[in-house]
Amino acid sequence: MTVWCFGSVNIDHFYQVAHLPGAGETLAASAYRMELGGKGANQSVAAARAGAMCRHIGAVGADGGAALATLESYGVECGAIQRLEGATGHAVIMVDGQGENCILLHGGANRALALGPALAALEGAELGDILLMQNETAHQAALAEAAMGRGMEVIYSAAPFDVEAVRAVLPFVNTLVMNAVEAAQLQAALGCALEDLPVEAVVVTRGAEGASWHARGTDDIHVPALPAVVVDTTGAGDCFTGALAAALAEGQAPHEAMRFAAAAAAVQVSRPGTAGAMPARAEIMAVLGTA
Numbered sequence: 001m002t003v004w005c006f007g008s009v010n011i012d013h014f015y016q017v018a019h020l021p022g023a024g025e026t027l028a029a030s031a032y033r034m035e036l037g038g039k040g041a042n043q044s045v046a047a048a049r050a051g052a053m054c055r056h057i058g059a060v061g062a063d064g065g066a067a068l069a070t071l072e073s074y075g076v077e078c079g080a081i082q083r084l085e086g087a088t089g090h091a092v093i094m095v096d097g098q099g100e101n102c103i104l105l106h107g108g109a110n111r112a113l114a115l116g117p118a119l120a121a122l123e124g125a126e127l128g129d130i131l132l133m134q135n136e137t138a139h140q141a142a143l144a145e146a147a148m149g150r151g152m153e154v155i156y157s158a159a160p161f162d163v164e165a166v167r168a169v170l171p172f173v174n175t176l177v178m179n180a181v182e183a184a185q186l187q188a189a190l191g192c193a194l195e196d197l198p199v200e201a202v203v204v205t206r207g208a209e210g211a212s213w214h215a216r217g218t219d220d221i222h223v224p225a226l227p228a229v230v231v232d233t234t235g236a237g238d239c240f241t242g243a244l245a246a247a248l249a250e251g252q253a254p255h256e257a258m259r260f261a262a263a264a265a266a267v268q269v270s271r272p273g274t275a276g277a278m279p280a281r282a283e284i285m286a287v288l289g290t291a
Contacts, residue, residue, distance in 0.1 A: 001249040002129045003047045004152070005242075006057040006118065006143045007040015008110040008136035009067055009081065010089040012274055014234075017094050020102050029094075036070040037091055037274040038110065039134040039159065042235045046242025047132065048075040050264060051281040052249050056081055057121045058137060059113035064088035074275065080121035084109045089136070099230045099269065105160070110137045119146050127151040132245045134158075135165050144172035153248070157241045158182055163189040170198060177203045177241050201254070203244065205237055211262060213254050223258040226266035226287060235274035240265040243284065263287040 015029035036045075040058055048054040054075070059082040060067055067088060072078050089108035095101045118139060122131075131147035133140055134157045144154050156173040158166050161182045167190075170176070176199045178186065183204045187193060194202045194214050201215040206225075213221035243264035247257035266287055267279035 002125065003044075003052045003054045003132055003245045003249050004057060004122065004125055004129060004147075005040055005044040005047065005054060005132045006137065006140070007043060007132070007134045008038035008089050008107075009036075009041045009056070009058050009060050009064065009071065010038030010091050010105075010110070010136075011063070011067055012037030012091045012093055014273070015092070015094045017096055019096050020094055020100065035273055035276050036067050037093075037235070038089055039136050039157065039238050040110075041067070041071055042238035042274050042278070043132055043134070043157070043242035043245070044071065044076045045074045045275040046239045046264065046268075046278040047246040047249075049278045049280050050243045050246035050260070050284060052246035053077075054246075055079070055121075055124075057118050057143070058082070059084050059109040061086045061088040061109040064109065070275070074278070080117070082109070082113050082117055084112055086112065093234055095232055095234060095272070099232045101232070101234045103234070105136070107136065113138060115139045115142055118143060122146055122150060122152075125150055125152055128153065130155055130245050130249050132157070132241070133169075135160050135162055140165060141168040141172065144169050148172045148174075155241070155245055155248075157237070158186065159237065161185055173199050175199065175201045175203060177205070177244070179237055180204055180206045203258075205240055207233075207236075211240065211258060213258055215254070221255050221258055223255070223262045226262055228266040228270045230269050232272045232277070233269050235277065236265050236269050238274070239268040239278055242278070259288065260284060
């Protein structure tokens with residue numbers, strides 16, 4: 001099966017800081033770097049590096065040539081990425097000495113992409129392929145509805161969290177992925193428990209406490225976080241979700257896929273960066289072999 005990722009492509013600007021700044025604080029950075037990012041690109045790279053055939057649907061601006069080349073270098077097929085005028089999406093990311101971060105986003109081309117070409121890209125999908133998507137682009141609900149109509153499995157990472165975006169997409173989702181904070185926000189907004197959401201499965205990631213799979217009619221699955229020396233948590237959730245999609249695409253059972261994703265995230269947080277920190281399949285299997 002192929003993983004089709006409909007999502008953002010960003011240029012990430014990283015600043016290493018002693019601590020995350022408070023309101024009105026001016027803070028000098030000790031280091032700076034720029035690299036490929038965006039939740040969509042991160043998840044595409046994570047899936048491709050984990051062994052999946054991954055095709056990305058999205059958009060970049062006039063300054064996006066290097067981002068596209070980098071995405072392709074990680075094994076992601078980029079023929080359905082639109083080239084638009086204006087700026088590529090970008091993020092300003094500050095990371096402190098404990099690996100915690102704060103992020104400022106500008107949507108750029110991710111919010112300006114055209115619906116028609118994105119829908120046309122899905123015409124190449126086959127029954128059972130996976131559509132992986134997030135909240136950093138326009139037209140999520142339209143793509144999810146089209147994918148479900150083609151018999152694809154839709155995995156929706158509800159981040160950055162926006163309850164109205166979730167409401168619009170939820171009728172066309174098979175598997176909903178959220179972190180613990182997002183799950184609490186969604187339950188409060190909708191007034192229902194996770195097991196009452198109109199999806200087949202809900203995956204909740206909890207950082208150092210691991211992750212859980214909740215599906216109707218089955219026992220919950222919990223996998224612990226695997227040991228790691230944390231350097232940078234930026235993109236850890238994207239790594240988990242992309243690796244999870246890759247594992248499910250190759251037919252792994254949910255418990256196996258969750259362990260595979262947890263192993264991928266353990267590798268990813270042990271080094272700096274986002275897309276560039278996503279582990280290769282051999283690295284994931286090495287962690288699983290010693291866990």
